[in-house]
Amino acid sequence: MKSFSTLSSDERLRYERQLILPEIGEDGQKKLRDAKVFIAGLGGLGSVSAYYMAAAGIGHLRIADRDHVALGNLNRQILHQTGDMGRPKAESAMETLQAVNHHCQIQGIQEDIRDNNIMDILGDCTIILDATDNAETRRVLNQASVSRNIPFVYGGISGFNGMVSTFVPGQTPCFECLFPRKANGKTSESPIPALGPVAGLVASVQSLEVIKLILGMEGLLKGELLHIRGADMRFRKISISKNPECKCCHANKGGHDNE
Numbered sequence: 001m002k003s004f005s006t007l008s009s010d011e012r013l014r015y016e017r018q019l020i021l022p023e024i025g026e027d028g029q030k031k032l033r034d035a036k037v038f039i040a041g042l043g044g045l046g047s048v049s050a051y052y053m054a055a056a057g058i059g060h061l062r063i064a065d066r067d068h069v070a071l072g073n074l075n076r077q078i079l080h081q082t083g084d085m086g087r088p089k090a091e092s093a094m095e096t097l098q099a100v101n102h103h104c105q106i107q108g109i110q111e112d113i114r115d116n117n118i119m120d121i122l123g124d125c126t127i128i129l130d131a132t133d134n135a136e137t138r139r140v141l142n143q144a145s146v147s148r149n150i151p152f153v154y155g156g157i158s159g160f161n162g163m164v165s166t167f168v169p170g171q172t173p174c175f176e177c178l179f180p181r182k183a184n185g186k187t188s189e190s191p192i193p194a195l196g197p198v199a200g201l202v203a204s205v206q207s208l209e210v211i212k213l214i215l216g217m218e219g220l221l222k223g224e225l226l227h228i229r230g231a232d233m234r235f236r237k238i239s240i241s242k243n244p245e246c247k248c249c250h251a252n253k254g255g256h257d258n259e
Contacts, residue, residue, distance in 0.1 A: 007033075011103060015057055028215050029057060033103070035214045036060040038125035040113055040141055042089040043067075044076035044199030045155050045206070046131030051079060052207040053129075054097045054104045058214075061097065062125055064109040065089040076196035113137050118144045127210055128152045131203065133192055135179060139248075142167070142175035146249050151213050155206045159193040160230035162202035165240065166209050166221045169249065173240050176248035178225065198230050 007015075007026055011033075018024050024032075035058050039050050042065035050063055069077075069084040069092055077089075084092040094108035109121055113132070118140050122128070127150060128141050138154065145152035145167060152167040154175055167174050205226065212220055225238045244250060 005030075011057070014101070014103070018056065023215060023217060031214050031216075032057045032211070033059040035127070036062070036123075036125040037127045037129060037210060038062045038064070038122050039129045039131055040064055040137065041131035041133065042077070042079060042093045043073065043131065043133065044157065044194050044196065045203040046129075047077045047079040047093070048200045048203035049129055049131055049155075049207045049210075050093060050097055051100060052204065053210065054101045054106070056207070056211060057101065058104060058210075060105045060107075060125070062107045062109065062121070062123055063090060063093055063097070064111060064113060064121055065093070066110060066112040076194055076199045078196075078200075113140055115140055115143070119147075122148070126150050127213055129206055129210055130154045131206075135181075138175055138179075139181070143248055145169060146174055153206050153209045153213075155202045157192070157194060157198050157202050160195060160198055162198050162228040162230070163225055164202055164205045164209065164221055164228075165225045166213070168220075168222055172222045173242045174246065174249040177243040177246045178240055180243065180246070195230075198228075201228060201230065 007029060015029055019029055037053055037058050039046050042063055053061055067089050069080045069087050069089055071085060073080060079093040079096045088110045090108035090110040094106045097106045111117060111121060113121060122144055128145050130138055130141055132138055142152055146169050149169045154165045154167060156163045209220060223240060225240050227236045227238060
């Protein structure tokens with residue numbers, strides 16, 4: 001539902017540096033305030049993206065993670081601190097984000113994201129931001145994106161490298177088109193190398209994509225995979241195409257109407 005209420009004096013001061021952007025202004029800030037975004041995962045990617053979403057004034061954030069804060073998380077997961085060890089990440093993150101911006105409604109969910117609960121976890125959010133670390137959960141998010149006909153902003157890291165793409169049902173390939181399930185169905189259980197600045201860089205790009213989606217801007221990573229090579233600071237866009245044999249977006253062609 002569109003909001004017609006004006007920004008408060010506190011909101012004008014808080015967001016004054018983005019309100020002067022012609023692409024945002026007061027109307028754009030209202031769009032951000034009315035937006036509902038789901039962030040899956042509250043680790044290295046999710047920490048940065050959730051922080052920037054709240055700071056930018058995204059009005060409604062649903063954040064989900066099944067895990068608890070551990071010492072090995074703290075080199076990159078900036079929503080959590082040493083004193084949070086042992087706490088559910090969803091609880092720690094929600095507390096931090098509410099302190100960042102009291103204007104935002106934060107819903108923390110401590111659950112494992114699966115096929116049988118994703119729609120309930122997603123609620124009425126209209127954008128999915130992927131901050132997970134495994135292909136199986138991303139396939140669940142991708143299927144929800146296609147079924148609900150809502151954008152899915154993908155991000156991934158490994159060591160000094162990262163990738164970002166924005167999947168929009170009906171307009172672009174989906175995650176499954178880009179990363180089809182292997183015939184044997186096996187996935188690696190090895191820990192993914194993770195460096196804080198790389199996670200921050202990828203998550204910042206994802207956050208910018210979400211903001212542009214909400215504002216209705218062009219220049220999105222639709223039909224493109226941005227590959228970031230942090231070791232020598234090379235950024236490369238790779239064109240990606242729909243897979244006519246994709247078992248996700250081809251079988252669900254058209255999805256459900258999201259209007």
